[in-house]
Amino acid sequence: MLRGALVAAAIVSLSACAGSSTxxxxxxxxxxxxIAGTWTGTIASSNNQTMQFRMVLTQSSSAITGTWDSxxxxxxxxxxxxxxxxxxxxQMTFSGTAADSTVCTxxxxxxxxxxxxxxxxxxxxxxxxxxxxxxLPIALKIDVQKQ
Numbered sequence: 186m187l188r189g190a191l192v193a194a195a196i197v198s199l200s201a202c203a204g205s206s207t208x209x210x211x212x213x214x215x216x217x218x219x220i221a222g223t224w225t226g227t228i229a230s231s232n233n234q235t236m237q238f239r240m241v242l243t244q245s246s247s248a249i250t251g252t253w254d255s256x257x258x259x260x261x262x263x264x265x266x267x268x269x270x271x272x273x274x275x276q277m278t279f280s281g282t283a284a285d286s287t288v289c290t291x292x293x294x295x296x297x298x299x300x301x302x303x304x305x306x307x308x309x310x311x312x313x314x315x316x317x318x319x320x321l322p323i324a325l326k327i328d329v330q331k332q
Contacts, residue, residue, distance in 0.1 A: 215269075215270035215271075216270065217246065217247050217268060217269060217270065218268050218269070218270060218271055218299050218300065218301060219244060219301060220242055220244060220249065220268055220273065220299050220300075220301070220304065220331075221242050221243055221244035221249075222241070222242060222331055222332070223239065223240070223241050223331070223332045224239070224240050224241075224242065224304065224329040224330065224331055224332065225237070225238065225239045225329060225330060225332055226238055226327065226328045226329030226330055227327070227328055227329075228255070228322070228325060228326070228327050229325070229326045229327075229328075230311060230322035230323055230324055230325050230326075231311075231323055231324035232320050232322065232323055232324075233320070233322045234257075234258070236255045236257040236258045236260065237255055237256045237257040238253060238254075238255055238327065238329065239253065239254055239255075239256065240252065240253035240254075240264060240329065241253075242264065244268070247267045247268055247269060248266075248267055249264065249265065249266045249267060249268055249273065249275060250263075250264065250265050251263070251264040252264065253277065258281065259281050259282045260279055260280070260281035261280055261281070262277055262278035262279045262280055262292075263277070263278045264276070264277050264278075266295075268299050271298060271299060271300065272296065272297065272298055272299055273295070273296065273297060273298075273299035273304065273306060274294075274295075274296045275294075275295060275296075276292055276293070276294055276295070277292060277293050277295055277308075278290075278291075278292045279291045279292060279293065279312045279315065279321075279322075281317075283317060283318050283319050284319075285318060287317065287318050289315060289316065289317030289318075289319070289321065290315035290316060290317070291312035291313055291314050291315025291316075291317070291321050292312065292313065292314055292315070293308040293310070293311055293312045293313065293322075293325055294308055294310065295307065295308045295325065295327065296308075297327075301331065302330065302331050303328075303329065303330050303331070304327075304328075304329050305326070305327065305328050305329075306325075306326075306327040307324075307325060307326050307327070308324075308325040309323075309324055310323065311323030311324055311325050312325070
């Protein structure tokens with residue numbers, strides 16, 4: 186009986202030690218994609234003409250800020266958001282002048298893949314929360330390449 190108790194105690198002790206002697210490997214996160222710089226491309230929407238587009242982004246860790254403008258129509262704005270190992274999520278403000286000289290405004294939540302040489306962002310809702318005599322762009326698709 187004593188022998189059985191000693192064997193059981195040894196097994197329990199070894200099991201307890203085995204569980205504490207190995208620690209899990211540290212979880213490593215991927216590298217944050219660097220998207221700082223000048224980008225050019227297009228903004229397309231389902232209800233407005235496709236426009237040429239340029240944005241200049243700065244980056245601090247995963248935080249992104251920047252400006253954008255269009256050479257084909259009179260729109261511009263700010264960009265804020267965050268990037269991780271391959272995607273961007275953020276906001277773009279829109280400000281422009283309509284044909285009747287009315288200032289149009291709004292913003293759009295945009296998301297999508299973010300690479301070091303190209304990005305493709307979308308916004309199904311498009312530009313909202315603003316005012317304009319013409320329809321604000323909806324179903325945005327932004328495709329840019331790094332310069």
